[in-house]
Structure formats: structure tokens, C-alpha cells
Amino acid sequence: MLDEKNRKILEDLGNEHIIKKVEEAIELCKPEKVTILTDSQEDIDYIRKISKENGEEKPLTMKGHTVHFDSYYDQARDKENTKVLLPKGKYMSDFINTTEKEQGLKEVLSFLDGSMKGKEMLVCFFCLGPCNSKFAIPSLQITDSFYVAHSETILFRPGYEEFKKLNGSDKFFYFLHSAGELDERNNTKNIDKRRIYIDLEGSRVFTVNNQYAGNSVGLKKLAIRLALYKANHEDWLCEHMFVMGVHPEGKNRVTYFTGAFPSACGKTSTAMVPGQTIIGDDIAYLRVWNDGYVHAVNVEQGIFGIIQDVNPEDDPVIYKAVTTLRELIVSNVLVVDGKPHWLGMGQDLPKEGYNYAGDYKEEMKGPDGESVSPANKNARYTIRIKELDNADPDADNPDGVPIGGFIYGGRDSDTSVPVLESLSWSHGVYVGATVESETTAAAIGQAGIRKHNPMANLDFLVVPVGLYLKNHLELGKKLKNLPKIFHTNYFLKENDKYLNAILDKKVWLLWMEGRVHGDYEAIETPIGFIPKYEDLRKLFKEALNKEYTEDDYKKQFTIRVKKLLEKAERMKEVFEKEKDLPEEFVKEMEEERKRLETYES
Ligand code: SPV
Numbered sequence: 001m002l003d004e005k006n007r008k009i010l011e012d013l014g015n016e017h018i019i020k021k022v023e024e025a026i027e028l029c030k031p032e033k034v035t036i037l038t039d040s041q042e043d044i045d046y047i048r049k050i051s052k053e054n055g056e057e058k059p060l061t062m063k064g065h066t067v068h069f070d071s072y073y074d075q076a077r078d079k080e081n082t083k084v085l086l087p088k089g090k091y092m093s094d095f096i097n098t099t100e101k102e103q104g105l106k107e108v109l110s111f112l113d114g115s116m117k118g119k120e121m122l123v124c125f126f127c128l129g130p131c132n133s134k135f136a137i138p139s140l141q142i143t144d145s146f147y148v149a150h151s152e153t154i155l156f157r158p159g160y161e162e163f164k165k166l167n168g169s170d171k172f173f174y175f176l177h178s179a180g181e182l183d184e185r186n187n188t189k190n191i192d193k194r195r196i197y198i199d200l201e202g203s204r205v206f207t208v209n210n211q212y213a214g215n216s217v218g219l220k221k222l223a224i225r226l227a228l229y230k231a232n233h234e235d236w237l238c239e240h241m242f243v244m245g246v247h248p249e250g251k252n253r254v255t256y257f258t259g260a261f262p263s264a265c266g267k268t269s270t271a272m273v274p275g276q277t278i279i280g281d282d283i284a285y286l287r288v289w290n291d292g293y294v295h296a297v298n299v300e301q302g303i304f305g306i307i308q309d310v311n312p313e314d315d316p317v318i319y320k321a322v323t324t325l326r327e328l329i330v331s332n333v334l335v336v337d338g339k340p341h342w343l344g345m346g347q348d349l350p351k352e353g354y355n356y357a358g359d360y361k362e363e364m365k366g367p368d369g370e371s372v373s374p375a376n377k378n379a380r381y382t383i384r385i386k387e388l389d390n391a392d393p394d395a396d397n398p399d400g401v402p403i404g405g406f407i408y409g410g411r412d413s414d415t416s417v418p419v420l421e422s423l424s425w426s427h428g429v430y431v432g433a434t435v436e437s438e439t440t441a442a443a444i445g446q447a448g449i450r451k452h453n454p455m456a457n458l459d460f461l462v463v464p465v466g467l468y469l470k471n472h473l474e475l476g477k478k479l480k481n482l483p484k485i486f487h488t489n490y491f492l493k494e495n496d497k498y499l500n501a502i503l504d505k506k507v508w509l510l511w512m513e514g515r516v517h518g519d520y521e522a523i524e525t526p527i528g529f530i531p532k533y534e535d536l537r538k539l540f541k542e543a544l545n546k547e548y549t550e551d552d553y554k555k556q557f558t559i560r561v562k563k564l565l566e567k568a569e570r571m572k573e574v575f576e577k578e579k580d581l582p583e584e585f586v587k588e589m590e591e592e593r594k595r596l597e598t599y600e601s
Pocket residue numbers: 076077213214215220221263282304
């Protein structure tokens with residue numbers, strides 16, 4: 001299938017494992033043509049060009065911007081059909097979706113069989129983490145989607161040269177993707193045959209009949225599983241975390257934080273707080289470094305962010321980025337005359353246009369009979385981080401950056417204080433493992449539904465939760481300079497109104513930063529250390545020019561013992577089902593409960 005030029009590009013890597021994988025993929029998927037890509041600009045331009053020519057992307061009026069649509073039924077990650085392949089008779093955890101390996105492989109390979117007929121197969125090389133780094137993991141992506149390949153050239157570091165350094169070894173990740181048969185809109189036809197199957201031992205993922213990047217782009221949420229498995233069997237961590245620098249005014253220092261937040265809990269907006277710098281917004285690798293700190297890198301180099309409520313007031317940094325000249329892909333928005341529209345953009349949306357349902361008209365119903373949103377709630381933009389004004393200069397540092405604090409961000413209206421610091425490292429592991437996010441109530445007066453999401457990593461957990469928590473506990477024992485562990489909740493409410501403004505998170509960030517350096521005292525409570533009123537009053541004044549009253553403080557930082565005991569009960573229930581939890585963790589869980597009970601009486 002390969003012409004001389006393509007064969008040479010492949011053979012220059014000097015790696016028989018890669019050649020074997022490419023041969024097997026060709027035999028299975030039966031493409032019409034095969035192209036091997038390098039890191040060159042010429043190759044990247046080719047991907048961009050064909051992506052527009054074949055209709056997977058359409059140009060928008062703004063130069064460099066294109067729009068891509070995923071199938072109506074492929075607008076988010078398919079959790080149900082994303083499974084870990086597990087050898088017969090093995091059990092992992094109640095938290096993990098698994099299927100029997102032999103059977104699962106047979107199924108997914110049968111769906112991939114002939115999936116590229118009449119299409120072009122792309123063989124691409126990327127690097128997870130900075131190149132030339134202890135963190136780097138070379139990754140091979142084979143796909144028939146130019147949109148997937150294009151997204152990856154924006155989101156991930158080039159890896160063709162990095163693969164040469166493998167010297168023939170098989171220590172790389174491998175992703176085989178096919179969008180499958182396409183309809184007249186270039187969308188996956190056979191959504192019922194959408195499968196994302198993860199072979200942990202083989203460091204490979206097979207994904208078929210999908211296009212939404214969370215399902216299709218190998219290096220993002222598919223690689224996070226392979227890396228999490230690898231990390232938890234070695235001596236490092238792979239976390240669903242942003243990495244950012246916090247810059248307190250007048251103190252002439254930067255303190256790096258990582259932050260894990262479930263969807264819709266304020267993750268990207270925290271990493272984008274004005275005045276701070278961003279390294280990554282989604283996935284981090286963490287390693288113990290020889291300076292006694294844990295160092296973190298961004299696995300990616302771009303952002304695949306939700307484009308909702310992105311407007312000049314609430315999200316000025318992103319708004320500017322998505323409305324100015326650059327290479328950008330936007331997906332599942334509403335397009336009218338080459339201009340994209342999204343929910344919460346600060347303007348009324350047109351009543352007609354083209355969107356994820358096809359030709360859109362206000363009040364229309366989709367193929368499932370549900371009303372169609374003008375733009376999807378999970379519409380996305382894809383951009384490079386280094387083009388942002390707030391990109392951190394160390395974003396590509398092969399040594400990563402030393403981390404001063406971990407932030408776990410939950411979401412509830414009535415339980416957790418806006419910010420707290422854990423009592424100790426092991427208590428912090430408990431705090432991270434018990435993150436909950438509350439979905440907005442469907443009906444007025446109905447309580448929100450709380451989803452438990454340990455370390456915001458639940459969807460990607462591929463090792464037993466006991467092992468995962470043990471590795472977190474052990475990280476603390478290996479470090480001379482321990483990061484402090486914090487928890488945030490931006491969503492407390494009173495009488496159905498938020499108690500905090502969107503930008504108050506800047507104050508919590510500055511308080512956490514100050515705590516890392518011993519600048520502030522704190523009050524010990526059963527759930528952790530909370531700020532003192534005086535410090536917050538000063539910080540609100542300095543950072544936001546806002547008067548922060550004692551009444552604000554009392555409402556926000558009251559320890560809601562009854563609600564916290566309810567949460568403790570929920571946590572007991574979920575963790576009781578898990579085998580082999582570390583004793584230290586169980587002890588933290590019991591002790592927090594006891595402290596709360598004593599406080600109550
Ligand atoms: C998330 O849902 O955590 C995301 C988007 O970052 S996706 O790539 O779909 O996972």
C-alpha cells in the first residue's frame with residue numbers, strides 16, 4: 001500500500017514494532033490510500049488542507065478558523081461503550097467499566113474490519129508531555145479522520161523525531177481510530193456500533209464509529225487511561241489536572257498549582273484567572289523530582305475547551321483567543337454566514353443557521369424528538385496554549401515545574417466551604433478522593449444530584465481505587481517539599497443565589513498561594529484549615545477592590561456539620577464496597593466523621 005516516499009518515512013524510524021502495527025492496521029481497515037506523516041510543516045499543512053477538502057471541516061470567515069460537526073448522537077464522551085479489556089476471571093473495581101478481553105477484542109476488531117474502505121489512512125506520531133523529557137511518552141495515532149489528525153497537531157507536541165529516540169523499542173502508546181461509515185454530512189453512521197476499548201497491557205486503544213474528540217482523539221482521554229495504568233504500576237501519577245502559575249502582586253514569586261475538577265466545576269476558568277499563567281488545562285503527569293518537590297508537566301500543548309458562557313465579561317482571556325486570528329477549530333456551534341455562535345456568548349443567537357442537527361430553525365426537534373439547542377452545550381474550541389497572552393514561559397520545560405499545591409474542586413450548593421486546606425497529606429488524599437459535583441436540579445425545588453468523582457479522575461480510573469489511593473498516599477512520603485492540598489467550592493448558594501461572584505476564585509487562589517509560603521494563619525476545623533476573616537477582607541480589597549463583610553464570611557465559611565455528616569455517610573457507602581483500601585485512608589475517613597460528630601454535640 002505504501003509508495004516509496006511513505007515507506008522511507010516509516011523505515012527511517014528504525015522500529016519494527018511500528019511497521020508491524022501499520023501493516024496490521026492496513027490489513028484490518030483496508031484503506032484505499034495510506035499516508036505517513038512527519039513533524040514537518042508541509043505534512044501539517046496537508047492534513048489541514050484535506051480536512052477542508054473532504055468536508056470534515058469548513059472554513060469560517062475568520063482566517064485560520066474552521067468548524068467541525070460531530071454526529072447528532074456523538075456530542076460527548078460515550079461512557080457506556082468505553083471499556084477496559086480485562087482477562088477472563090479478573091475483577092478490577094466497581095468504579096471501572098470493563099469487558100472480557102478476548103470477546104471485546106473480537107467485537108471491536110470486527111467493527112474496524114474494512115472500516116477505511118475508500119478512505120485514506122493517516123499514520124501520525126506525537127509526544128505526550130514535553131519532548132526530550134523524562135515525562136515524554138511517544139504515541140502512534142492511526143486514523144481515517146483528518147479532523148482527528150488536525151486536532152492532534154494543535155493539541156499535542158510533534159513526535160516523529162521523538163520516536164527515533166526509541167531505538168526500536170515498543171515503549172510507546174498506540175491508538176487505532178476509524179470514524180467508520182459516513183453519511184452525507186460526513187458523520188458516523190453506525191453510532192450503535194460505537195466502541196472505545198482499552199487494552200492496558202498492550203498500551204493500545206481501539207476506537208471506532210465516532211468523531212467527538214473525547215472519543216476519537218487517541219492522545220487525549222484514551223491516552224489518559226494508558227498513562228494512568230502505567231504511572232500506577234511505576235512511580236509517578238497521571239492526573240486529570242490543570243497546571244498553572246499563581247502570581248501574587250508585589251511578592252515577586254510564582255507558585256505552581258495543579259487542579260482537578262469534575263466537568264462544570266470551574267477548572268478551565270480557574271486556570272484562566274486574570275493575572276495568572278497557564279501551563280495546561282486538562283491532564284498532568286507528576287513525578288518526584290530530585291529537588292524534593294513533585295514536578296508536573298502538561299501532557300498536551302493545546303486546549304479542547306467548552307465554548308459556553310465565553311464572553312468578554314466572564315471569560316475575557318478565552319473570548320479574545322477564540323475571536324482573533326489563529327489556527328482554531330470550533331465544533332458543534334451554530335454557524336450563520338461563516339460566523340460561529342455559542343451559548344452565553346453575550347449576544348442573542350440567530351434563529352436559523354447550521355448546527356449539530358444540520359439545518360437549524362428555532363424550536364425544531366432533533367431526530368430523537370428532543371428540542372435542538374442552537375449550539376450544543378458541549379460545543380468546543382481547539383487552540384494552542386502558547387498563543388495565549390497568559391501562557392506560562394515554562395509550559396514546555398522538560399523538567400516540568402515544582403508544585404506548591406494541589407487543588408480539588410467540587411461543586412455543591414449547601415455543604416462545602418469555598419476554600420479549605422487539608423489537615424495533612426493523608427487527609428488531603430481523603431479530601432481529593434471525596435470530591436462531589438452537584439448537577440443543577442432539573443425541576444425547581446428538586447435537590448441537585450451529587451456525583452462522586454474521586455480526584456475528578458473517575459471516568460479514567462483503570463486501576464483498583466485502593467491502589468490509586470495508596471500511590472497518592474505514598475507520593476507524600478517520598479517528598480521533602482510536600483504540596484499543600486486544598487479543596488474549593490465556587491457554588492455555595494443561599495435562597496437559590498450564589499454566595500460568590502465568578503471572579504472570587506482569584507481571592508481563594510491568592511490565599512492558597514499565601515498558605516504555601518506561610519503568609520497567612522488559618523483556623524482549624526473538623527474538615528480542614530479555613531481562612532481568617534481579616535486576611536480575606538484584605539485580599540478581596542487588594543485583588544478585586546471589593547468590600548468583604550463579616551456577614552459574607554460567616555455565610556460562606558460556616559461549617560455545615562449536618563450536611564457534612566450526610567456527605568461522610570455517602571462516602572462511607574461508596575468506599576465500603578471497595579476491596580483493599582489503604583488503612584491510612586480508612587482512618588482518615590473515620591476520623592473526619594468523628595471530628596464532625598464531636599463538633600455537632
Ligand atoms: C472532560 O470532559 O473532562 C474534557 C473533555 O476534558 S473530553 O475531551 O471530552 O474528555
